[in-house]
Amino acid sequence: MKSDNSQNWLNLKHDSATGIETLHAHFEGHAYDSHWHETYVIGLTESGVQQFDCRHKTHNSLEGGCFLSEPGEVHNGRAPCEGGFTYRTLYIPQGWLRDQIGTLYEQMPDQFELSFNNTLCADQRLAAATSSAFLAKHLEDPKIVQEGCFDHMVHALTQHINWRQKKQGENGHNLAYRIRDYLHDHMEEDILLQDVAREFGYDRFQINRAFKNAFHISPHVYLIQLRLARARTFLAKGMRASDVAHQLCFSDQSHLGRWFKRAYRLTPAAYQKCCTPIPDKG
Incomplete structure (x- = not known):
């Protein structure tokens, strides 16, 4: 390909x-x-x-x-x-x-x-x-x-x-690991950083700084990567790309496709085709 x-x-x-x-x-x-x-x-x-x-x-x-x-x-x-x-x-x-x-x-x-x-x-x-x-x-x-x-x-x-x-927040990064767990738990919800801040009683800038100090990546980029990794799982199971996009809060199928191809150099449709077993003949 x-x-x-x-x-x-x-x-x-x-x-x-x-x-x-x-x-x-x-x-x-x-x-x-x-x-x-x-x-x-x-x-x-x-x-x-x-x-x-x-x-x-x-x-x-x-x-x-x-x-x-x-x-x-x-x-x-x-x-x-x-x-x-x-x-x-x-x-x-x-x-x-x-x-x-x-x-x-x-x-x-x-x-x-x-x-x-x-x-x-x-x-x-x-x-x-x-x-x-x-x-x-x-x-x-x-x-x-x-x-x-x-x-x-x-x-x-x-x-x-x-x-x-298993990492639970060593080296003073307890807040960051709690934020990470929150993102995992809410990856299928269209959350804002303000929602995360409200959950933990901090402002957005404190949330962003704590997360980046621990993981060297911003919360919103982490959440996108988390959703892309989960999209691979859904696509491999046969879920339609449009449904995957909706489930993981991408605005539409083309939006998912742009992010997916940047990360994996394949479109969601091409990836799903690779995961689809070819029936035996005869």
């Missing part, structure tokens, strides 16, 4: 059984605007240099290197060098990865969440395992082959994860 730039292309597939998505893509120049996913992101840069901002740093993922991102981590993407970059990525649902990791341990902490040690990783074992898992899923190998490849990848991934206590 071609993008706006004739040199750009992407191929996305969605596995309805597991919710895992695979993306194979090439970009030159600007790749995508800042956004985040509700899934874990495990990827491999095939060629070129992939540059992106995440965790308040600029990263350069080089050929053969892995990149790792947690749910909710804001990132963007661009090609700083001529010729662009090509990469393959696995989008893994939180519950699926936690269940798979859980099979490797006798006990897992209840109040902790899975976290990646670093955004970039030069582990050749993980790179090879990620590539194999990607190809098995993307090319729709027999399920037992997919299972074996993903088991191998999860084993390799354990060297790059830790358990982090």
Whole structure:
């Protein structure tokens, strides 16, 4: 599938059984605007240099290197060098990865969440395992082959994860985390920042400042990204784009489409088509 730039292309597939998505893509120049996913992101840069901002740093993922991102981590993407970059990525649902990791341990902490040690990783074992898992899923190998490849990848991934206590407002950011929870609870309502301020007894400027100090993003941008991530979930389930737009408080379908394409380089209709299983013939 071609993008706006004739040199750009992407191929996305969605596995309805597991919710895992695979993306194979090439970009030159600007790749995508800042956004985040509700899934874990495990990827491999095939060629070129992939540059992106995440965790308040600029990263350069080089050929053969892995990149790792947690749910909710804001990132963007661009090609700083001529010729662009090509990469393959696995989008893994939180519950699926936690269940798979859980099979490797006798006990897992209840109040902790899975976290990646670093955004970039030069582990050749993980790179090879990620590539194999990607190809098995993307090319729709027999399920037992997919299972074996993903088991191998999860084993390799354990060297790059830790358990982090679920964030409830450490380092004096209690208000910001309460605001975040409020945005999650009201993402399907057409709320104003003034509503948030009234809820917590502060003015809009205090709310905005507290949130940005904790998350380095404004509440309204966070809410848009939250709605876009949820739109992917709704579209994958077959909901009409017009209904998704209405449910998530976009003014209309075209408004959703503009934001969606800026973040994911696909229209909602194109994304939904990738998620629609093709019936077996015969």
